[in-house]
Amino acid sequence: MDGKVINLKSKMETYKAISGGGNIANCPVREVIQGVSGKWRSLLMMALAERPYRFGELRRLVPDISQRMLTQTLYDLQRDGYVHREVFPTKPPSVEYSLTDLGRSMFGAFHQLILWAELNHDAVRAARADFDAAQA
Amino acid sequence: MDGKVINLKSKMETYKAISGGGNIANCPVREVIQGVSGKWRSLLMMALAERPYRFGELRRLVPDISQRMLTQTLYDLQRDGYVHREVFPTKPPSVEYSLTDLGRSMFGAFHQLILWAELNHDAVRAARADFDAAQA
DNA sequence: TAGTGCTGGTCTCTTTCTGAGACTACCACT
DNA sequence: AGTGGTAGTCTCAGAAAGAGACCAGCACTA
Structure with a gap:
């Protein structure tokens, strides 16, 4: 196997995985977390x-x-x-x-x-x- | 009562209260929390x-x-x-x-x-x- | 009665941190 | 030979954070 190279195809998959599980780049959760995150x-x-x-x-x-x-x-x-x-x-x-x-x-x-x-x-x-x- | 003015005396008390309950200014906990706190x-x-x-x-x-x-x-x-x-x-x-x-x-x-x-x-x-x- | 200190701030200056984007070097594929 | 993908590094500008001066009002003291 040189199946280490996972390109292109996984883009949407990973995005969906995150969106479903934890909400990443777009979301209100991120906003709240960062609101708590100040020093x-x-x-x-x-x-x-x-x-x-x-x-x-x-x-x-x-x-x-x-x-x-x-x-x-x-x-x-x-x-x-x-x-x-x-x-x-x-x-x-x-x-x-x-x-x-x-x-x-x-x-x-x-x-x-x-x-x-x-x-x-x-x-x-x-x-x-x-x-x-x-x-x- | 004009007992709204709590000066001097409470200094150590408040410090102890925090130290016991949540650890504030000195402590490793703070370090770890701030380590997580980046944007x-x-x-x-x-x-x-x-x-x-x-x-x-x-x-x-x-x-x-x-x-x-x-x-x-x-x-x-x-x-x-x-x-x-x-x-x-x-x-x-x-x-x-x-x-x-x-x-x-x-x-x-x-x-x-x-x-x-x-x-x-x-x-x-x-x-x-x-x-x-x-x-x- | 003037001096000192406490209240909770604001203002300015300097330093530190963050963000955007160019640049590197290597390899595969076209 | 050129393009694009790999994971970064480097530099420079702009934003954020920290230090410390300053303010206005009242109480207590000398």
Whole structure:
């Protein structure tokens, strides 16, 4: 067999396979997944899943986020309906961010990934170390 | 009560709460999550979960990825141990990418999020539309 | 009464990352 | 001899992210 060369014919087949199973290039799923995929979005979701936080609290909690990114990421999360923003007219007006029902729902699914990461992060690190060693 | 002002004292408390429940600023979990979080990484994982693919197939399957990003993302996934790269010494050497056991394991957890996205993408889109309308 | 610090931001500048497209080198088929 | 398919690499422009200054208002303190 030199049947290793699978050209042309498989184009539509593979596309269909993906479309049926996981939805790839066109689809809303991709949009949602990428909406969760930001560097800070998952982190803030994790924080807010714990309890509501105020802006400054979040800034201290995630020390290496810039104010600019915190503002923007919270705005994006709010826009996507994951986070609720409430302004309290206290002396210096304070702003509290909390998860919406949609946010909690999404976090439920996301949580699986967090659990996996907790169990397997050393495997990933090991793989990375091996790979880097092999390259050197 | 003007007990809305929670300063200083709560710093360590919040940090501990997060550390216990979800691990935030320091931790390996964050590293792993962000490793999955790239724009293309999840997409390629979805593709490869279906079956192994060759470079050109992936390029056609995900039409809006550039070759540069495809090369690099596959390299990163390989480095993290999610993807196996095998070169076949055919006439023009072809390269096949497939999920490793670690990759399949991770994808199992990630799949939850995909399912959620399939069910709820319209809710997200609705939230976004509402929000944009309210801003205007 | 002026100084300091807290509130939640915005604005600008720099660096880093991403994306598009040209280019390589080899081989098969026409 | 030319065309197209293999898997990439290289370069350059544009977009995104990060660092840090700045703002306005109020409370507490010296």
